[in-house]
Amino acid sequence: MRFRAGDDVRVIWLLALCVLIGGSLYVQTQYQPAIALSRERTETLYRETVANMRVVRQAAGLHALQLRAQADLARVSHDSSLSGATASLLFMLHGSAATFDTHILEVRPGDAQPSASGESLPATALTIRVRGKFGDILAFIEDLSHHATLISVSDTEMAPAADSEKSAMEPRLDATIHATMYRLILPGGKELHRASAG
Numbered sequence: 001m002r003f004r005a006g007d008d009v010r011v012i013w014l015l016a017l018c019v020l021i022g023g024s025l026y027v028q029t030q031y032q033p034a035i036a037l038s039r040e041r042t043e044t045l046y047r048e049t050v051a052n053m054r055v056v057r058q059a060a061g062l063h064a065l066q067l068r069a070q071a072d073l074a075r076v077s078h079d080s081s082l083s084g085a086t087a088s089l090l091f092m093l094h095g096s097a098a099t100f101d102t103h104i105l106e107v108r109p110g111d112a113q114p115s116a117s118g119e120s121l122p123a124t125a126l127t128i129r130v131r132g133k134f135g136d137i138l139a140f141i142e143d144l145s146h147h148a149t150l151i152s153v154s155d156t157e158m159a160p161a162a163d164s165e166k167s168a169m170e171p172r173l174d175a176t177i178h179a180t181m182y183r184l185i186l187p188g189g190k191e192l193h194r195a196s197a198g
Contacts, residue, residue: 089149089181093128096147100140102132105174126151128177131161137175150182 090107097104106129130137137158144151161172 089151092147092149096140096143097130097132100132100136100143102130102136102140105129105131122182124181126177126179126181128179130175130177131172132175133170134158134173135170137173141175141177144177144179152180152182154178154180 093104093107106127108127109125130140132140137156141153141156144153155178157176157178158173161174163172
């Protein structure tokens with residue numbers, strides 16, 4: 001067998017090609033599962049990180065809502081804690097809403113400033129947002145003056161509820177009620193309140 005010039009170079013290239021193909025097949029068979037597992041773990045960690053960041057953002061939002069609710073509560077109660085009058089008010093509102101098939105969306109202090117703390121009958125502006133049918137909302141508003149917690153309604157704004165169906169015979173409405181809550185302060189700074197009689 002005779003070798004021609006350049007055969008040794010071809011043999012070297014052929015051997016190099018075989019080594020390259022063999023090495024590639026070896027890497028794929030030996031390390032490809034580990035690479036796939038590492039990629040899967042990386043994707044899992046990424047998804048968990050995104051989910052954790054979403055939870056952190058939601059927690060921050062809830063904390064901000066809690067602080068705002070506490071500030072509103074202090075404004076309504078004229079105190080750092082939930083006063084008996086405020087507790088009675090919230091209890092009465094939810095009971096009345098259940099009676100007249102309405103849903104309370106929000107109760108917050110109104111834009112008006114509360115009366116001076118030295119007054120014996122301080123007044124606090126309130127904004128009450130409810131959702132329900134027209135007749136039920138009117139009954140709810142009329143019922144506000146029939147309880148131990150004295151509430152005066154100044155005006156009410158109504159608009160179709162966001163989830164109401166246009167084809168419904170009696171669509172649900174969102175009502176924004178501007179009211180004033182009065183509390184009787186007895187001599188000595190004690191607040192007179194009692195549970196609503198319903």
